[in-house]
Amino acid sequence: MLSYAAGRLLQAVPVLFIVSLVVFVIIRLVPGDPAELAAGEEAPPAQVEAIREDLGLDRPLAVQYVQWVGAALQGDFGTSYDRGLPVRRLIAIALPPTVELAAIAYPLALAIGVPLGAVAGLRPGSRVDVVVSAVTVVAVAVPGFVLASVLLWVFAVQLGWLPASGRVPVLESPVRGLESAVLPAVSLAVAMAAVLARFTRTAVAQVCRQDYVRTARAKGLAERTVLWRHALRNALVPVITVASLQVGQLLGGAVIVEQVFTRPGMGRLMVNAIQVRDYAVVQGGLLVLVVAFVVVNLAADIACGLADPAVRQA
């Protein structure tokens, strides 16, 4: 198990390297000269040169990349030219609300999706299965931003039960914090829960057809033991895999949901930054989110190894 985990860790190194390279190159591809941009229009050439030297733009690309990664590893992502603040500060402000949203939406999706899918998968073709399948297909088809807009209108505008926008930190004021987070979290969780339920259903139904499940039943094991030890545990691997991929959906979905509920966070930070072409912010934000996604996937791979010894051999 240890060597499997170590091997997976090693595999993540080239991935992280390429990811950081891509994020670095994106800014180089942007049309226009960063030094001229920073100096402002009509700056004298000497000043542009000074800034170019100051930013290290006169050095070879490889050197610039190493410097950039080195700085990023220390949490230095440069300065936002739109707000004049260090990108690190902007991210430090924007990250907690997004993490909070994810920390509510993700367990919610898991708690709804996985049991629903498991119940349906254990009895394929049953009435429960038909209902779950129908509901999840429809839930997958509803775009997150439509759901968010409708929820906002019904529960915040029409009924006035919940706040329509903003965010109160849950840790500071749990009740008002949850009130401000529940609509965004539900908008995010519904589609995720539906996808999870669909995959769990398929995985469980497949495992239940396996010989070893039949053998377990034939040798007279209690149905509960068969379900938990033999069927559900083996169905766990694809479910963990999909669940970790869903974190990517979560990050993308947060961008939209934060926009709809005018909730501060990484998504709003980045969408605003694109619109004003504040490249350092996009670069820093992308790097943080993508690295987080890689780490989650790594953790999920190791979890798969824990759940299923066969994965470790692969």
Place this chain on the structure above:
Amino acid sequence: MTAITNLAYEVRVPRWRSIRLPADRRARAGIFILLVLVLLAAAAPVLAGDPVAQDAPARLLAPSWEHPFGTDELRRDLFARTLFGLRTSLGIGLVAVICGASAGATLGFWAGYGPGWLDALAMRLIDAWLAFPGMLAAIAVLTVVGPGMLGVGAALALFNVPSFARLARAQALTQKNKDYVQSARALGAGPGRVVVRHIAVNALPPLLTQLALALSASILIAAALSFLGLGERPPEPSLGGLINASRQHMREAWWYMAFPSAVLGMLMLALTLLADAFGDPPSAGYRPGRRRR
């Protein structure tokens, strides 16, 4: 010799049978909805008027025979705007998926069939590629090219490459040791011919499932980007843009949001049903960093 030729020939024939749609009610429903939507989109210029003309008698008119989906805040016909938005959605989805799938499948087939170093290189690249969730990848591309439909299309094409590459590679790996590939090579078929005529053709069914899934994901992300104001520029209509604009008028004009949302939802539903009909979702098997043998 003839025996081998026949064998190679027989198995090489595309197994269309296996991708024929099952007599599944859900699959039929999916095809039916998709056909209706495609026809509506194709016939948009005939069925509906100018999507940007501000010539309706009043703003925010309720649905009527004249304006089946009502009108918007600038006296534009929402039926026309929705249909043209659907056209944009379908067009951008198709372009993104066709470009992404052909590039990805080519990369994947050669990675799986080609020399080991190529495979190792391609796989690391694909792993890193997959590490960018769709929305974030699109944001990265839009940073470079600026907001707009062109950037969205390019971003989504790029987004579709790695999943197809992974799937195609897995197919190439399983197919390349099959007897019919071996016999084709024994008969002197070059790598190009083997990949195109034998491996690609037999890998079609699983790729079709992915095609439907990729199409729905691409259309959804494109709509979300338009919703965020990073896609189609006003006044050109897009489904995401329409839904975004309608939020200001939910109280007085329910139809404004309802119809574009329903059309987008139906499109998603049809593609999901189709993907289900083609087979179980294949995406469980691929993800960043997982090596397939």
